[in-house]
Amino acid sequence: MSSKSPIGIDLGTTFSVVAYLDGSGRPITIVNGEGDLITPSVVLFDGKSAVVGKEAVKAAVMEPELIADFAKRDMGSMFYSKKVGGQQLPPEVIQSLILEKLKNDAERKLGPIGKVVVTVPAFFNEPRRKATQDAAQLAGLEVLDIINEPTAAAIAFGYQVGFLDAKGEARKKETILVYDLGGGTFDVTLMEIEGSEFTAIATGGDVFLGGIDWDRRLADYIADKFRDKHHGFDPRQDAAGIQRLLKEAEDVKRTLSARDQVAITFEHVGQGIRLPITRTEFEELTADLLERTRFTTRSVLKEAKLQWSDVTRLLLVGGSTRMPMVQTMLEEESGLKVDRSLSPDEAVAHGAALYAGLLLARQDDSPDKPSKPAMSVRNVSSHDLGVLSKDPVTGRPMNSVMIPRNTVLPVTKGKRYRTAKLGQKNIVINVIEGGDSAGRNSTPIGRCTIQDLPDDLPAGTVVEVYFTYGENGRLKVEGRLPDLKRKAVLSIERASGLNDDKLDEWGKRLKAGRGK
Numbered sequence: 001m002s003s004k005s006p007i008g009i010d011l012g013t014t015f016s017v018v019a020y021l022d023g024s025g026r027p028i029t030i031v032n033g034e035g036d037l038i039t040p041s042v043v044l045f046d047g048k049s050a051v052v053g054k055e056a057v058k059a060a061v062m063e064p065e066l067i068a069d070f071a072k073r074d075m076g077s078m079f080y081s082k083k084v085g086g087q088q089l090p091p092e093v094i095q096s097l098i099l100e101k102l103k104n105d106a107e108r109k110l111g112p113i114g115k116v117v118v119t120v121p122a123f124f125n126e127p128r129r130k131a132t133q134d135a136a137q138l139a140g141l142e143v144l145d146i147i148n149e150p151t152a153a154a155i156a157f158g159y160q161v162g163f164l165d166a167k168g169e170a171r172k173k174e175t176i177l178v179y180d181l182g183g184g185t186f187d188v189t190l191m192e193i194e195g196s197e198f199t200a201i202a203t204g205g206d207v208f209l210g211g212i213d214w215d216r217r218l219a220d221y222i223a224d225k226f227r228d229k230h231h232g233f234d235p236r237q238d239a240a241g242i243q244r245l246l247k248e249a250e251d252v253k254r255t256l257s258a259r260d261q262v263a264i265t266f267e268h269v270g271q272g273i274r275l276p277i278t279r280t281e282f283e284e285l286t287a288d289l290l291e292r293t294r295f296t297t298r299s300v301l302k303e304a305k306l307q308w309s310d311v312t313r314l315l316l317v318g319g320s321t322r323m324p325m326v327q328t329m330l331e332e333e334s335g336l337k338v339d340r341s342l343s344p345d346e347a348v349a350h351g352a353a354l355y356a357g358l359l360l361a362r363q364d365d366s367p368d369k370p371s372k373p374a375m376s377v378r379n380v381s382s383h384d385l386g387v388l389s390k391d392p393v394t395g396r397p398m399n400s401v402m403i404p405r406n407t408v409l410p411v412t413k414g415k416r417y418r419t420a421k422l423g424q425k426n427i428v429i430n431v432i433e434g435g436d437s438a439g440r441n442s443t444p445i446g447r448c449t450i451q452d453l454p455d456d457l458p459a460g461t462v463v464e465v466y467f468t469y470g471e472n473g474r475l476k477v478e479g480r481l482p483d484l485k486r487k488a489v490l491s492i493e494r495a496s497g498l499n500d501d502k503l504d505e506w507g508k509r510l511k512a513g514r515g516k
């Protein structure tokens, strides 16, 4: 097996998956050290070392304070939402430990691995994307690129289901709705596939909605019943109780995907409860969560100016789409039949490996290289990019949107500024994503500073700033002084995440921890 096999990594909120392309270009999921195809994205900080996956999950019930899970939800923030083993860790570090475990498992099979593609939810904003790339770097991986999860799923689907012909082209134009309900995030994306072009036309989602919310609802239901039975004794009062409630809830949820009813059993500090629950009851308990996904799905269609009748395929990914309520809702909503031909767990990693193969083939320009994949992928931006300033009349904050969401990538937009006074040395620009017209609820990307402007620059000199979103949703900013025909020195002071120094520092610490 060549160490140059293209590798795709689905770094999921709850489960992660690695796949590679075999000699014939077919994606294969790598079995992890525990013998499973999927690895829980859970880290146990056990004294000096970190344990990732199934073993960490087992320990969660006993030692919840040593466990980091759902770190993906915190990507783009300074710190992981809770202290782990008394330490405050950046989410990038937790994610990098998961990636490192996946890397080690892959290397056991393939030998030293080269370049990888890592997936991100389409709805991830720029800081979360940057954080993902940083995590991969910390894990010692060379990232070819990041790709949106629904795009990866659509690629895998195209290959596996065979609506692509031998040349990798779609026989007819397809408009696919990818509905991805995972453990902690929900994503819905409309993709068009025409010939060999995969184009995302609209995307939306919810970084705070996933299977865990169904678990929590059920855990609360169990806890309420328990409390009623045991005179106000609430198992949610301690962390271990909560962990065990969630574990039981998840088991019950999974069983209810296959059966109409199940008996919940829960014990806590010598007290117990046993109660039957039907699938219908579970669906009633969680109906509003499902409705939120319906709402998002509708609004994505609306933004793409499409009707359900324009959609040719409904693709379900993510473990939570195994809940029958999802399929029922979508089929009722759309009038279409759901396509179940893809493994909801592996599709994203497979698509990422296929994309890695495409990128590597593109890099390798040797003429004797046989069949190059012809496929091309285009994405859209998932958030408005704006500049925050003050309204000159009212003095109130004002968000000037430069690149509206769902713009096809890559895209570059320029904005002109003028220096206000003679000899001005710098200009500061606040860049944000999302938010309303006053910038409320936006995500600060950072402060761009045009620095070291030439001496004695007259007032009113034009300074142009160019914002570029790459195909992968990462932002680059460039400044120019057109009158002087030169570039302006520009730096971005990031509002969140690890800066270069911190990244370096963590890189060294993690390396030392690995004993290398």
Ligand code: ADP
Binding pocket: 011, 012, 013, 014, 015, 016, 181, 182, 183, 184, 185, 210, 211, 212, 250, 253, 254, 255, 257, 317, 318, 319, 320, 321, 322, 323, 344, 345
């Ligand atoms: P992510 O991509 O967010 O890591 P996955 O796509 O792996 O997540 O989905 C994980 C979620 O799917 C978990 O919340 C898990 O409980 C749920 N899940 C897995 N299998 C089933 C099932 N049979 N029925 C209901 N939910 C399931």
Ligand code: MG
Binding pocket: 010, 012, 013, 149, 182, 318, 348
């Ligand atoms: Mg996923």
